[in-house]
Amino acid sequence: MSQYELIAFDMDGTLLNSRKEVSPVTQEAVSRAAEAGKLIALSTGRCRPELSAYTAVMPGIRYFICTSGALVYDVQKQTELYKKPLDAELVKTLLEFAKKEGAMMHLLDEKSIVQTDQFYHMERYGMGVYRPMYERVVTPWDDLYETYCSAPFPVEKVNFYHTDLESRERTKERIRKAGLPVIMVNAENASLELSAEGADKGAGLKKLCEHLNLPLEKTIAVGDAENDLTILETAGLSVAMGNALAKVKELADVVVSDCDQDGCAEVIDRYLLN
Numbered sequence: 001m002s003q004y005e006l007i008a009f010d011m012d013g014t015l016l017n018s019r020k021e022v023s024p025v026t027q028e029a030v031s032r033a034a035e036a037g038k039l040i041a042l043s044t045g046r047c048r049p050e051l052s053a054y055t056a057v058m059p060g061i062r063y064f065i066c067t068s069g070a071l072v073y074d075v076q077k078q079t080e081l082y083k084k085p086l087d088a089e090l091v092k093t094l095l096e097f098a099k100k101e102g103a104m105m106h107l108l109d110e111k112s113i114v115q116t117d118q119f120y121h122m123e124r125y126g127m128g129v130y131r132p133m134y135e136r137v138v139t140p141w142d143d144l145y146e147t148y149c150s151a152p153f154p155v156e157k158v159n160f161y162h163t164d165l166e167s168r169e170r171t172k173e174r175i176r177k178a179g180l181p182v183i184m185v186n187a188e189n190a191s192l193e194l195s196a197e198g199a200d201k202g203a204g205l206k207k208l209c210e211h212l213n214l215p216l217e218k219t220i221a222v223g224d225a226e227n228d229l230t231i232l233e234t235a236g237l238s239v240a241m242g243n244a245l246a247k248v249k250e251l252a253d254v255v256v257s258d259c260d261q262d263g264c265a266e267v268i269d270r271y272l273l274n
Contacts, residue, residue: 005214007033007272008043008065008205008231009264010223011054014241015042017260020129027058029265033272034060041065041208043201043221043231045185045193047108047156048073049137067108067156068185068195068227069204072211082207084199085109088152090180094194095145095158097174103192104161105144109153112137115144125161126189157199162190185227193227202230222267224248224259239267 009015017023022030034040041063042051048066055061055075063081064073072082086094091107098105104125107113112134119140122128141147162168168190175184181197201221209216221228221235224244232238232251240249242258249255254271257263 002272002274003218004038004220004237004272005218006039006041006209006212007220007222007268008041008201008235010201010225010228011042011044011046011051013224013243013259014222014228015054015259015264020133022054022057023262023265025262026265029262029268030058030060033268034062036273038272039063039212039214041205043205043223043228044068045108045157045159045187045227047071047112048110049112050108050133053133053136063208065201065204065208065231068183068193068199069201069230070156070195070199072204072207081211082204083156084196084203085154085156086158086182086194086196087154090182090196091155091158092149092152093178093180094160094175094182095148097171097178098160099145100174101160101162101167101171103163103167103171106159106161107144107148107155108157108159109155111139113139113141113144116140116142122161125163126191127161156195158194159187160192160194161188162192165190168192187225187227200230201228202232202234205231205234220267220271222256222264237271239271 043065045068104118183195185193217236219235220237221231222239224241238252240252256266
């Protein structure tokens with residue numbers, strides 16, 4: 001039996017194929033791993049409402065390292081194990097910057113919140129592939145900025161979906177000039193994901209392992225994108241998907257098949273259960 005006891009899968013571009021689905025082959029491999037007593041975690045930029053459909057088809061998933069590490073969550077006990085959100089005043093400032101660019105604003109927390117008119121024009125922001133999921137899980141607010149500012153609260157993560165790369169760069173430059181304590185990660189076509197300083201997937205894996213009293217050397221992390229780098233650096237075995245960015249492949253210990261060729265099932269059979 002493998003030395004590894006826990007595996008953490010990124011979602012988009014990793015556990016999910018290009019159609020945003022988990023293939024039957026991968027579902028079956030996850031089930032076998034759970035039956036063998038291995039711990040399965042999702043390591044993702046998504047928030048809790050966006051993950052329920054996947055735990056329904058893969059009940060072996062026990063933990064979330066979600067909203068890019070801002071929350072570590074026990075799915076079975078429905079308990080928050082660790083949380084590091086953006087504070088309310090910081091979120092207000094970030095939303096002001098997004099408004100300057102007309103970016104689609106997205107608050108990710110216990111609810112997945114977007115602005116109503118932007119939700120109906122997701123394709124404009126390069127987010128059309130996510131429409132089916134958004135229609136299932138989002139809470140639309142008619143005026144996100146005003147509604148939030150009228151009753152602000154800490155938020156696990158904020159995403160801004162821009163119409164082009166130049167617009168995203170202007171938002172990033174405003175954040176830099178303001179010296180805001182956030183982590184900025186590029187995503188999708190022209191998206192910007194924003195988390196509190198110290199909140200990343202690698203930190204989330206450390207917190208989960210502390211809770212489990214599990215050495216990091218006994219963990220596997222699988223990913224494909226920029227926001228996976230910290231967890232790949234942290235895990236005992238780092239695995240890049242065949243479709244991963246070049247910098248991810250360079251960092252990883254091993255590279256497997258791409259997300260459309262069941263690379264995650266390959267990881268389970270070759271490294272977690274072998």
